[in-house]
Structure formats: C-alpha cells, structure tokens
Amino acid sequence: xxxxxxxxxxxxxxxxxxxxxxxxxxxxxxxxxxxxxxxxxxxxxxxxxxxxxxxxxxxxxxxxxxxxxxxxxxxxxxxxxxxxxxxxxxxxxxxxxxxxxxxxxxxxxxxxxxxxxxxxxxxxxxxxxxxxxxxxx
Amino acid sequence: xxxxxxxxxxxxxxxxxxxxxxxxxxxxxxxxxxxxxxxxxxxxxxxxxxxxxxxxxxxxxxxxxxxxxxxxxxxxxxxxxxxxxxxxxxxxxxxxxxxxxxxxxxxxxxxxxxxxxxxxxxxxxxxxxxxxxxxxx
DNA sequence: TTTAATTACTACTCTAAGGTAGTATTAAAT
DNA sequence: ATTTAATACTACCTTAGAGTAGTAATTAAA
Numbered sequence: 208x209x210x211x212x213x214x215x216x217x218x219x220x221x222x223x224x225x226x227x228x229x230x231x232x233x234x235x236x237x238x239x240x241x242x243x244x245x246x247x248x249x250x251x252x253x254x255x256x257x258x259x260x261x262x263x264x265x266x267x268x269x270x271x272x273x274x275x276x277x278x279x280x281x282x283x284x285x286x287x288x289x290x291x292x293x294x295x296x297x298x299x300x301x302x303x304x305x306x307x308x309x310x311x312x313x314x315x316x317x318x319x320x321x322x323x324x325x326x327x328x329x330x331x332x333x334x335x336x337x338x339x340x341x342x343x344x
Numbered sequence: 345x346x347x348x349x350x351x352x353x354x355x356x357x358x359x360x361x362x363x364x365x366x367x368x369x370x371x372x373x374x375x376x377x378x379x380x381x382x383x384x385x386x387x388x389x390x391x392x393x394x395x396x397x398x399x400x401x402x403x404x405x406x407x408x409x410x411x412x413x414x415x416x417x418x419x420x421x422x423x424x425x426x427x428x429x430x431x432x433x434x435x436x437x438x439x440x441x442x443x444x445x446x447x448x449x450x451x452x453x454x455x456x457x458x459x460x461x462x463x464x465x466x467x468x469x470x471x472x473x474x475x476x477x478x479x480x481x
Numbered sequence: 482t483t484t485a486a487t488t489a490c491t492a493c494t495c496t497a498a499g500g501t502a503g504t505a506t507t508a509a510a511t
Numbered sequence: 512a513t514t515t516a517a518t519a520c521t522a523c524c525t526t527a528g529a530g531t532a533g534t535a536a537t538t539a540a541a
Contacts, residue, residue, distance in 0.1 A: 208345065208346070208347060208424065208429050208430070208431050208462070209345070209429070209431075210345060210437060210438075210439075212439070215437075215438045215439045218438060218450065218451065219438055219440075219449075219450070222450040283451065287345065292345050292346070293345070294345050294346075300347060300352075301347075301352045301355055301356055302349070302352045303356075303480055305480070306480060310480045311478065311479055311480060312356075312479060312480050313355065313356070313359040313474040313475055313476070313479045313480075314355065314420065314469065314474055315479070317465050317469050317474065318465070320461075320465070321458070321461055321462050321465050324457075324458055324461060325345070325458050325462075328454050328455070328457070328458050332451065332454050337450040337451055337454065338450055339450070341448065342448055342449060342450045342452070343440055343442070343443060343447045343448060343449050343450075
C-alpha cells in the first residue's frame with residue numbers, strides 16, 4: 208500500500224514548481240538539486256510530464272520547464288493515474304477479476320469505504336491546493 | 345497504491361482456510377487449485393506463514409496446513425506487515441524523511457485522515473471477520 | 482560563429498518482486 | 512520395506528520499476 212517513487216517524485220516536483228514565480232522557467236538542475244531527485248531520472252519524468260501536457264519545456268540555453276496546464280487543474284489523482292498508482296474503481300483490492308456487488312471478495316465491503324475516501328482525497332487535492340506555504344519540499 | 349501479489353494471495357489463502365472445517369488439514373495442492381495461485385509460489389508463502397506462527401504444517405503423506413494462531417486473532421494488517429505492505433505511522437506518503445507535524449510534506453494533512461481510516465480498517469479486519477459466507481475466493 | 486547550458490533520446494545496469502525447477506525430507510498407506 | 516503424497520529447501524529465471532550513461536538537438540550568450 209505505497210506509492211511508486213515516480214509518483215512521489217512527481218508530486219513533489221509539481222508542488223515545488225507551483226511555489227515559484229509563475230512566469231519563470233525552472234531547470235532540471237534546480238529541481239534535481241532542491242528536491243534531491245537523481246538528475247537523469249528526473250529528466251525522464253519531466254519529459255513524460257511534457258508529453259502528457261502538464262508541463263511545457265523550453266529547450267536550449269536558458270531553457271527550462273513551466274506549467275502548461277494550470278496547477279489548479281492538475282490533481283494528485285491525475286499524477287497517480289499517469290504512473291499506474293491510481294485506485295481504479297473496478298479494480299478488486301485482492302485481485303479477483305469478477306469481484307463486484309454480486310460476487311464480493313472477502314475485503315470488498317470493508318475496503319470500499321476507504322477506497323471512496325481515498326479516491327475523493329486524491330481527486331480533490333489539486334497541485335495548487337497542496338503546495339502550501341509551510342510545507343516541506 | 346496497491347497491495348503486493350503476495351499480500352493479496354495470503355489474505356485469500358487465510359480467508360479460504362478459515363471457511364474449512366477447523367480440525368481438517370488443507371494441502372497446498374487444494375489451495376493452489378481452488379485459489380488459482382501458482383503452486384510453487386504458494387508453498388513459498390505457506391512456509392513463511394508457518395515460520396511466523398500463523399499456520400502449522402504437518403509434513404508427510406496426508407499432511408497439510410491448519411491454523412496455529414486463531415483466525416480471529418490474525419488481522420489483514422498483520423498480513424500486510426509481513427510483506428512490507430503496511431502503512432507505517434511514521435512513514436511519509438511522499439517519502440520525505442523528516443515529515444512530521446512540525447515540518448509537513450505537501451500531502452501530509454490530506455493524507456492523514458485517509459491513513460488513519462485505512463490503518464483502522466486493516467487492524468479491525470480479522471481473517472475470521474472477512475471470510476463471510478457469500479464471499480468469493 | 483563558437484561555446485555553454487539546456488532538454489530529448491537511446492540504451493543500458495541494478496534491484497526486488499514474482500515465479501519456476503529440482504531435490505530433500507517426512508510419514509502414512511500399501 | 513516400498514511407495515506415495517505431502518511439506519521444506521536451495522537455486523535459479525523473469526519482469527518491471529528505478530536509476531545511470533552517453534550522445535544528439537536546441538538556443539541564447541559570448
């Protein structure tokens with residue numbers, strides 16, 4: 208019951224970026240050093256974020272990254288969905304294919320409440336809303 | 345945000361076993377076939393469950409497994425703890441070492457409610473309590 | 482126009498989880 | 512005693528996530 212490193216990194220990257228001046232570009236070097244994420248692994252993630260349209264990249268000297276989509280319109284749930292960490296509605300927690308209201312797995316009823324709350328929390332946590340003043344990067 | 349296959353299998357194994365006659369031994373073959381878990385992988389898990397004292401094994405012909413600890417005293421949380429899937433209280437969801445009430449990670453406050461509920465649910469879900477009549481194996 | 486600083490791409494290595502294979506050990510049935 | 516059906520042990524293979532290395536492409540500064 209954990210998030211992948213990639214998801215963790217991405218949430219921290221986006222939360223860091225939203226705290227910077229909106230217009231300014233942020234380089235992979237700055238992100239890597241300040242967030243303590245391996246440089247090469249970070250650039251791989253950034254390229255993915257560019258591909259899906261969350262982030263815009265400016266190449267070449269003085270280049271860097273900035274938001275393409277608004278931070279208020281990207282949720283933690285969106286990030287988890289990118290890296291296969293999202294809790295899908297139809298997916299059984301015990302991995303049983305045909306688990307549904309008619310044929311429930313052993314944990315179905317107890318899990319469903321937690322699941323709904325988790326999904327709601329991830330869906331309502333926009334990157335903007337989680338990047339508060341006092342929070343650690 | 346998923347459980348490992350090992351945890352999923354184990355919960356299903358124990359829930360299956362608790363539905364059988366208390367005194368009877370259950371073989372790896374029966375478990376593997378009925379739960380559709382690879383035989384060799386299952387025996388590896390069973391050996392681990394014997395080692396930690398949840399299960400007792402009887403070797404030799406006509407042997408098999410049965411509960412050593414009572415199913416009402418084994419929780420889903422116990423199983424998750426065995427296979428490193430438990431949500432540890434001190435562990436930050438974003439992987440930040442020093443995340444606590446003084447220095448919070450970006451998700452700290454929103455995560456904590458879900459975390460507490462999840463932990464409670466896993467702690468209160470005994471193997472006996474989840475192995476209901478109509479549930480799928 | 483050259484250099485420096487940046488992102489993008491391709492192709493690896495490393496590690497742990499998941500899974501498999503073969504053999505040893507045990508003990509009841511025959 | 513021998514056979515058979517069971518668990519236990521050791522060693523391996525496979526896969527995906529995590530991380531690394533080198534180079535190409537891009538673009539502003541010098």
